[in-house]
Amino acid sequence: MEKxxxxxxxxxxxxxxxxxxxxxxxxxxxxxxxxxxxxLCALTQSEMCVSEISEFxxxxxxxxxxxxxxxxxxxxxxxxxxxxxxxxxxxxxHVRTIIDCGMDHIAE
Amino acid sequence: MEKxxxxxxxxxxxxxxxxxxxxxxxxxxxxxxxxxxxxLCALTQSEMCVSEISEFxxxxxxxxxxxxxxxxxxxxxxxxxxxxxxxxxxxxxHVRTIIDCGMDHIAE
DNA sequence: TCCATATATGAGCATTTGTTCATATGTTCA
DNA sequence: TGAACATATGAACAAATGCTCATATATGGA
Numbered sequence: 237m238e239k240x241x242x243x244x245x246x247x248x249x250x251x252x253x254x255x256x257x258x259x260x261x262x263x264x265x266x267x268x269x270x271x272x273x274x275x276l277c278a279l280t281q282s283e284m285c286v287s288e289i290s291e292f293x294x295x296x297x298x299x300x301x302x303x304x305x306x307x308x309x310x311x312x313x314x315x316x317x318x319x320x321x322x323x324x325x326x327x328x329x330h331v332r333t334i335i336d337c338g339m340d341h342i343a344e
Numbered sequence: 345m346e347k348x349x350x351x352x353x354x355x356x357x358x359x360x361x362x363x364x365x366x367x368x369x370x371x372x373x374x375x376x377x378x379x380x381x382x383x384l385c386a387l388t389q390s391e392m393c394v395s396e397i398s399e400f401x402x403x404x405x406x407x408x409x410x411x412x413x414x415x416x417x418x419x420x421x422x423x424x425x426x427x428x429x430x431x432x433x434x435x436x437x438h439v440r441t442i443i444d445c446g447m448d449h450i451a452e
Numbered sequence: 453t454c455c456a457t458a459t460a461t462g463a464g465c466a467t468t469t470g471t472t473c474a475t476a477t478g479t480t481c482a
Numbered sequence: 483t484g485a486a487c488a489t490a491t492g493a494a495c496a497a498a499t500g501c502t503c504a505t506a507t508a509t510g511g512a
Contacts, residue, residue, distance in 0.1 A: 243396055246386050246390055247396070247399055250386050250400050251400050257381050260443070260450060261376055261377055264381070265372075267372035267376075268372040270362075270366045270369040272369075274358050274362075282350060288351055330449040333448070334446065335368070338371050338442065340438070340441070341442065
């Protein structure tokens with residue numbers, strides 16, 4: 237059976253960059269939960285503390301903290317302390333771009 | 345305790361559009377697996393049949409079929425029959441845009 | 453210093469997810 | 483029509499995920 241040259245090149249490229257795709261999937265995994273994507277979208281509008289985020293998600297403060305830890309570990313958000321509160325904000329504008337990109341698709 | 349006007353508006357916007365964010369998370373969920381993202385990236389280069397895709401992923405033909413079904417149900421890919429083979433291709437260019445968007449972030 | 457408030461963390465649990473195995477469906481060709 | 487090939491589907495299962503509950507840590511004010 238003849239083997240298509242072009243397909244073979246593509247297969248090779250994917251295989252060689254396997255780690256890159258793992259990383260890419262890992263990134264999307266972060267956006268793949270409605271709580272997290274809501275948090276991220278809120279933070280594109282303004283920095284917020286944990287309790288403010290808790291207010292509009294219907295989940296406990298604990299759950300919010302767990303999610304924020306994931307976002308922080310992935311370097312998507314950063315924190316600063318303000319008295320008793322911890323203020324969360326986006327580390328850069330990539331998040332906004334990624335969300336917009338997905339929204340564009342949904343809008344069809 | 346004083347309630348920040350601007351934060352309150354953001355919270356409201358997120359809550360009102362809750363379903364939209366569910367949908368957005370659902371979209372990212374599709375990209376949140378390395379097998380699927382590899383398939384999608386391959387298809388940005390060329391249409392392919394199932395066995396060609398099986399070749400470069402280290403998973404069984406069955407697993408590939410299951411993943412392709414998810415992609416098709418989500419309308420990210422379409423199919424056509426060519427003899428014994430089923431040829432998969434992207435339904436539109438949004439997929440490419442979304443992948444590029446994520447890649448940009450990884451590149452830092 | 454003691455208490456209230458704000459956030460973080462660990463254990464436990466139910467749900468979801470991605471894979472494999474076995475098998476069914478569908479197509480081509482002798 | 484029957485064998486070989488290509489793909490799809492269902493069941494089963496291990497691993498990952500997101501939540502809650504209980505509790506720990508940290509800050510500010512009386």
